[in-house]
Amino acid sequence: MGNVFVLDHPLIQHKITHIRKTETGTKDFRELVDEVAGLMAYEITRDLPVTEVTIDTPVTTMQSNVLSGKRIGIVPILRAGLGMVEGVLRHIPTAKVGHVGLYRDPETLQPVEYYIKMPNDIEERELIVVDPMLATGGSAKDAIDSLKKRGATKIKLMCLIAAPEGIDLIKKEHPDVDLYLAAIDEKLNEKGYIVPGLGDAGDRLYGTK
Ligand SMILES: O=P(O)(O)OC[C@H]1O[C@H](OP(=O)(O)OP(=O)(O)O)[C@H](O)[C@@H]1O
Numbered sequence: 001m002g003n004v005f006v007l008d009h010p011l012i013q014h015k016i017t018h019i020r021k022t023e024t025g026t027k028d029f030r031e032l033v034d035e036v037a038g039l040m041a042y043e044i045t046r047d048l049p050v051t052e053v054t055i056d057t058p059v060t061t062m063q064s065n066v067l068s069g070k071r072i073g074i075v076p077i078l079r080a081g082l083g084m085v086e087g088v089l090r091h092i093p094t095a096k097v098g099h100v101g102l103y104r105d106p107e108t109l110q111p112v113e114y115y116i117k118m119p120n121d122i123e124e125r126e127l128i129v130v131d132p133m134l135a136t137g138g139s140a141k142d143a144i145d146s147l148k149k150r151g152a153t154k155i156k157l158m159c160l161i162a163a164p165e166g167i168d169l170i171k172k173e174h175p176d177v178d179l180y181l182a183a184i185d186e187k188l189n190e191k192g193y194i195v196p197g198l199g200d201a202g203d204r205l206y207g208t209k
């Protein structure tokens with residue numbers, strides 16, 4: 001069964017509070033999403049393997065650790081996931097980035113895939129799928145289905161805010177996927193929005209309606 005980690009560091013909680021507020025405009029919203037993604041990247045990479053190398057400091061020679069070159073892929077679910085990519089890349093600059101384009105049909109709430117482009121070695125990479133919102137979970141479920149169909153085997157999912165319904169769907173459909181969240185909210189409303197949530201993440205990031 002996949003693990004669910006709530007990354008509730010005080011810095012993350014503080015920024016999430018500002019992200020949620022109606023009066024937070026596009027520029028601040030975008031900057032805050034980027035910052036929270038960066039902070040979460042720190043936690044999500046905690047289990048990356050390291051290798052000991054020998055280095056010279058100005059004083060002496062010593063053994064010290066470097067990342068052992070594990071291949072990482074960051075996979076934003078378009079559009080809103082794009083807002084989290086740079087924050088993660090700041091900490092893992094050698095990661096490759098794949099894109100899954102999905103939108104949720106406003107009537108049926110079913111995800112519709114319109115684009116996918118992955119690094120050609122995804123079966124060798126640990127993939128971090130990023131999307132600020134996990135509502136019904138349908139978009140993340142379908143995105144992960146697509147990645148697995150293309151050979152991916154090691155996948156983590158990182159979202160800012162999740163509804164219980166979305167968490168349950170991912171646990172049921174992708175029990176091998178660990179889930180990293182900044183907050184778990186109460187429920188979905190009749191339009192499939194997370195309550196209390198933050199509204200439409202894509203619209204708030206990019207100033208659309
Ligand atoms: O868990 P779900 O019920 O599938 O809902 C979550 C999805 O909805 C939002 O995307 P949206 O469809 O608004 O597309 P956008 O990012 O282009 O705005 C969000 O970024 C997720 O991808």
Ligand SMILES: O=c1cc[nH]c(=O)[nH]1
Pocket residue numbers: 080133135192193194195197198199200201202
């Ligand atoms: O609350 C929600 C639900 C789905 N997508 C969003 O952007 N926000």
Ligand SMILES: [Mg+2]
Pocket residue numbers: 080200201202203
């Ligand atoms: Mg949207």
